[in-house]
Amino acid sequence: MSIRDTADSPRRRIIEAALELLEGGGSDAVSTRAVAAAAGMQPPAIYRHFGDKDGLLEAVAEHGYAQFLETKRAQLDLSPKDPVEELRRGWDMVVEFGISRPELFAVMNRATGSGTDAAHQAGLEILHGRVRRLAAAGWLRVDEELAAQIIQATGRGGVITWHSTPAERRNPALLTVLRESMVAAVTRAEPTVPATESGPAPAARALRAALPDDTDVLSDAEQRLLREWLTRLAADGGMPQA
Template sequence: MPVRHTTEDPRRRIVEAAVELLESGGPDAVSTRAVAAAAGMQPPAIYRYFGDKDGLLEAVAEHGYAQFLQTKRAQLDPAPKDPVEELRRAWDMVVEFGVSRPELFALMNRATGSGSDAAHRAGLDILRGRVRRLAAAGWLRVDEELAAQIIQATGQGAVTTWHSTPAERRNPALLTVLRESMIAAVTRAEPLVPREESGPAAAARALHAALCDDVEVLSAAEQCLLREWLARLAADTPQA
């Protein structure tokens, strides 16, 4: 079925069709024939505008970067009242983009063309600007270059870990904990998620770990119930 186009520009129509196929079916779905059909054009148009499939994928990556940078710039505050909170929002935005658009995010990270490289540098410039504001306000714990690397690595790592984890085992708390670990490593601010060293939750985690093998004194049903209770205590989340 052809893609519903938002432009009459043939090149952009092809890119939009390729993006939709990529996000709905993965890289294997982005064949020149399928993209041409979705764009309502003939396959030779792909080669005329992009040279080959690699050129098309590079254009798709550039398109993704353009959307990503537009969002980042829309959120950019040149004089934030709280640069640490600004960093949290920016990190969340990057991770949300990667979590919600995994195929496009992965393609963007693999792209090596000049257009994608320029867009990548533009994104890094925005990140370094945020880091510079943290430093100027006295919040930075490490040097600016290391801070930028930590922020970037934790964001990409969060997205990669999320998608490599089976859907039924994904826990949104992971993203919050990773973000606050980044905040603690980069800034002097207190993380929003306190490090819990003791208490019922920590004790429940320890006991749950100790029960990894069967406990003969308990029946299978009792062990299952006990593990459920311990998991709820370990999560430290009020139950309805």
């Protein structure tokens, strides 16, 4: 949260009023007049702080990302030591957020501003950290980047499918099956010991995950080259054969 968005700032009051209207009536309910009235201000204040309605919705999306990241970071402190269970809990948290706050989730996914992009990248760093821990423990069966994409796609797809399905036809089992399908796609049934498993891909994934971000042993150019080689080796044969 920036200094300009402190709890008692006019800008923050406008954002929170807009968020309440959004979650109560959708984006159509977020008119400048309605937001100004809810925030106890005049409409020109919205134009002064946000430019127009699109700018206001971008700020609402950024505020939503901040709340979302706060929850994700808090979850890191409570995550189980088992990286597969950590993956499940992280996926469940994202999906629960999207299902319980559909209007905000939709606005966040449409946002393109620099603030939301930075927050999105921060969320991706948490996701990639989870994937790296899977790889380091010998659980990962696909390349790290592909695993992150599968996790994202199934989570977002589950939320979209849930909301596009009539309420009387929604089945919570869909989310459980989708989550377990994701887990099966990116992890092995049992962790492997890369040194004894045939093929270079598992060893490359584990070694790349264990590499420090910086080391005095290798130059920057050597580190980049090593990571490139490991990435290529990790992708080779990463997907299970049919």
